[in-house]
Amino acid sequence: MKTENALSNSTPSQEKINRVLKLQKITLADIEDLNDAERNYLGEISTEMLVYLKDEERDNFIDKIAQVLPPSTNDQIWEHNHFAIGRAITKLIGQYGAMPPKFMIARETGLSRQTVAKHLTEYKTHPQYLAEIEQFKFMTPEILAGVCKLASNGDVKAARLYFEMVGAINKQQPNTVINEQNNYIQINNTILSQENLKQLSKEQLNQIEHIISGIGGK
Template sequence: MDITTSAVNQLITSKNKINNLLAKQIITLPDIAHLSQAEKNHMSEVLTERLDQLKDEVRDRYLSKIDPILTAGTRHAVWEYNHMVISEAISKFIQKYGVMPKRGAIADETGLSRQTIAKHFNGYAQHPMFDAEMEQFKFMSNSVLSTVFKLANNGDMRAAKLYFEMIGTLNKQQPATVVNEQNNYIQINNTILSQQNLKSLSAEQLDMIEGIIKGEKSKVLGLEA
């Protein structure tokens, strides 16, 4: 038997091993323990190629089949891929229609199942990659702020408003005046105005209160109407 024939036979044997493994409902670590490193590398290529071709629930079942033999790095890569295509699908849909897409629309665009999309949304904030992604956004915040400032400095008023909002100088909520009316008195913040209080006021003071209620600033300020 020459070298070429031996190599071909070895390749056929390796393919048969991999095909037999793929025929299983679940592939475990003991199942691949007897494979050589070259066979494991080849199997990894086959698994990746097949995964790229699958969609929806078929893809989910395939991932469940091979999950026991996936490394942590591979699982992260799958999560990152799902996150990327979901994010892109949402962005495209919003740009086209101006509203958030439903999960069915995301599934149609990405080829992922609705179950996978729901699982990704539900577990997104708890995933280890979430913190890393948030750190990246925080890292880029100064760059974004600088860009907004440049636009504002060139006369873009919308950018100027956004800039001040970002640094926290706009939209500062002032304490609201609380007016409570209960039974026979009115409470304005910490001041209580009851019928008894009103009876003790002078005519001029009553006129001032009436002016405030009616919005007649001339009376309140003591000016001529």
């Protein structure tokens, strides 16, 4: 008797699977009489269909099986959509030099325009996205160590970046006007600034230009 039960649990019934797949919506009650093998088989078929279905057909199938999808599968669907949309945007920007519209992203990914629009609107609050951001934060010490190594080898830009990252220097000091650029030349105790140059006559400017040109020609 135990052997018969074991065999029945290890052999999927194609008829029962087909019956379930013909339903408009599949609920937990519809798969209660499926054994372990049949549930696994239904999961395999569903995964295959998600791979080749496109656009609204894919959306309709996901809606059909939504109630029986395990959380892990939902996460995988979201990750697939997120990766596909990101890759499509990168590719299309490279081709056209502009942010692509949603219909082009949908065509490139095989997702529906509705799915693309929904994902772009809601991704920031999705748990998988928040987990992805944490992955980048996790790499911070690794990146910092790399910058530190470059700085130790004499890379001045890396050294400045390292000091900024660890808070040793501020990128912008408070109450500092960053749009003002003061260029000047100091000769002994005389400072020749942009403001000084603006006050000089055309003849005086020509004399200075002549002097500098003479120095450069020597």
